[in-house]
Amino acid sequence: MNQTLTSKLPAFDMGSITATIERALSSAGLQTSSGPMHQVTETIRHALASAGLHGESATGRTLVSDAAVIDVVVREVETPAAEPLPGNSPPVGNVVAPGSFTTHHFRNHAGARSYKLFVPTTLPSTPVPLIVMLHGCTQSADDFAAGTQMNRLAEEQGFLVVYPEQARNANGSNCWNWFKTQDQLRDSGEPSLIAGITREVSEKHGVDPRRIYVAGLSAGAAMAVILGETYPEIYAAIGAHSGLPYGAAHDMPSAFAAMAGGRGGMPDLSKLPGLTDLPGSVPAAAKKATNFVPTIVFHGDQDHTVGQSNGTEIIEQAVVALSGEASRPLLAPSTHNGVSPRGRAFSRTVYADETGQPRVESWVLHGAGHAWSGGHASGSFTDGAGSDASAEMVRFFLAQRSAGSA
Numbered sequence: 593m594n595q596t597l598t599s600k601l602p603a604f605d606m607g608s609i610t611a612t613i614e615r616a617l618s619s620a621g622l623q624t625s626s627g628p629m630h631q632v633t634e635t636i637r638h639a640l641a642s643a644g645l646h647g648e649s650a651t652g653r654t655l656v657s658d659a660a661v662i663d664v665v666v667r668e669v670e671t672p673a674a675e676p677l678p679g680n681s682p683p684v685g686n687v688v689a690p691g692s693f694t695t696h697h698f699r700n701h702a703g704a705r706s707y708k709l710f711v712p713t714t715l716p717s718t719p720v721p722l723i724v725m726l727h728g729c730t731q732s733a734d735d736f737a738a739g740t741q742m743n744r745l746a747e748e749q750g751f752l753v754v755y756p757e758q759a760r761n762a763n764g765s766n767c768w769n770w771f772k773t774q775d776q777l778r779d780s781g782e783p784s785l786i787a788g789i790t791r792e793v794s795e796k797h798g799v800d801p802r803r804i805y806v807a808g809l810s811a812g813a814a815m816a817v818i819l820g821e822t823y824p825e826i827y828a829a830i831g832a833h834s835g836l837p838y839g840a841a842h843d844m845p846s847a848f849a850a851m852a853g854g855r856g857g858m859p860d861l862s863k864l865p866g867l868t869d870l871p872g873s874v875p876a877a878a879k880k881a882t883n884f885v886p887t888i889v890f891h892g893d894q895d896h897t898v899g900q901s902n903g904t905e906i907i908e909q910a911v912v913a914l915s916g917e918a919s920r921p922l923l924a925p926s927t928h929n930g931v932s933p934r935g936r937a938f939s940r941t942v943y944a945d946e947t948g949q950p951r952v953e954s955w956v957l958h959g960a961g962h963a964w965s966g967g968h969a970s971g972s973f974t975d976g977a978g979s980d981a982s983a984e985m986v987r988f989f990l991a992q993r994s995a996g997s998a
Contacts, residue, residue: 691747693737698789703762705785708733709793710743710753719800721751721990724790724819724827726812728834729767731972733757736809739964739971740982749986751803754793756786770814770836771847778822782815787823805989807831809964809973810898814840817906820885828994829886831985834898834962837905853899884913888953888988890981892960900956910952911943923948936960936978953988955979 691712698705723746727736733755737743746753758766768775768782775781790804806827808816813835820830821838840850887910891903915922927941936957943952957965957978965981967974 691743693743698785698792700784700788702781702784703759705756705759705789707754707756707789707793708737709755709797710737710746711797712747712750712752715750719798719803721803721805722790722794722797722799723751723753723986723989724786724804724806724816725753725755726768726786726806726808726815727755727757727766728808728810728812728973729763729765731766731809731812735971736812737971739967739974740809741968742982742986745982745986749990751986751990752793752797752799754789756789758782767811768808768815770811770818771841771843771850773842775815776818776822776839776842783818783822786815786819787826790826802993802995803828803990804994805829805831805985805992807833807985807989808835809833810835810962817887817909820887821883824883824885825994827885829888829989829992831888831890831981831989832903832906833890833964833981834892834895834903835889835906836898836902837909840902840905850902851898853901882913882916884910884917884951886910886951886988886992888955888985890955890957890965890984892957892962892965892975894959895962897962903954903956907941907943907952907954914943914945914951922946932966932977932979934977936965936975938979950988950991955981955984 691710693708693710695706695708698707723742725733725736725740725742727733731739736755737753742753758768760766762782763769770776772781775783777783786806790806793799794801794804804827806816806819807830808814810833813832816830817832817835817838820827836850841847887906889903889906891898891900893900911922923944923946925941925943927939929937929939931937936959938958939954939956941954941956942950944950955965957975960975960978963973963975963978964971965975965978966983967976967978967981969976
């Protein structure tokens with residue numbers, strides 16, 4: 593469409609157009625706030641925007657822009673459940689931990705970000721562990737801390753927790769930009785900012801450089817995986833809840849495709865040392881991650897926002913990378929099926945190295961959607977019926993040590 597023709601087109605109120613479409617679909621009994629029909633309405637928005645029909649409101653403000661369309665994509669990473677998940681009730685112990693929870697700011701060549709730091713009431717005189725927690729879309733540090741209850745665990749077990757916060761001007765829905773190429777590279781974009789925050793906290797607070805860990809939910813989990821690949825000397829282990837593998841996307845269309853189900857397929861682990869009789873083939877994506885960092889993954893098998901196959905691919909990448917660095921054969925994986933105290937069934941698979949040390953761990957949460965397993969209802973995107981992902985991540989993390997330093 594040339595510029596002359598575009599300039600002659602009338603301004604469109606995209607809000608009114610979309611509202612009309614949604615009313616028509618709703619009258620036919622089709623839900624437009626989530627699921628496939630939500631994607632239909634967003635596709636219509638995108639198509640109109642691509643044709644240059646951004647439209648203006650009565651105030652002259654552009655109603656649709658490329659940034660808004662990208663925002664729609666990543667907003668899908670954190671779609672709330674239609675109704676409250678069962679079992680959300682206060683955990684045993686303090687709901688709000690008594691230590692200090694303070695706001696700080698960090699800046700480097702890639703920009704600036706705020707972060708919140710939790711310091712327990714008492715700490716040992718020796719260097720302590722640090723866990724970096726990356727929130728999902730639409731969340732904040734306070735929200736994520738409330739939902740995961742990681743500060744309560746830190747108070748009980750004596751470690752620090754830092755919560756980097758996405759800037760609103762970097763992403764309108766507070767999503768970490770896991771799908772942008774520049775935000776998947778070492779010393780670039782958001783990985784450099786989060787690594788910088790990690791180093792700053794470590795240096796100022798006597799952190800043990802061998803015991804620094806990073807975990808996240810959804811977009812935050814995808815960024816945690818990126819940090820494991822780009823800064824393996826900093827992070828001794830990573831935790832990914834409802835996230836995506838390294839290299840899953842490079843733009844908006846590939847982000848949609850990855851979230852819808854990734855590239856799928858179990859790896860041919862029978863070709864790896866010590867592992868036999870497992871079906872499937874290694875997808876190309878699983879070969880992109882080259883640096884091994886111990887990894888624990890949680891994913892609901894009814895997650896319709898970020899498909900469970902993404903969690904499978906995170907495990908694939910980790911196992912392939914581990915097998916590549918192992919000097920002796922890996923042990924065959926072991927799987928345990930169980931039920932959480934509040935009734936959520938799960939399958940837990942552990943991959944151990946030749947010494948028997950667990951190095952990769954997968955939790956498939958049966959019947960669970962896009963929510964932090966065992967989370968508290970005071971935070972968003974939590975499933976109180978599930979196993980306590982925070983406690984299990986801490987257990988896994990504290991058993992891991994890195995050889996490097998921050």
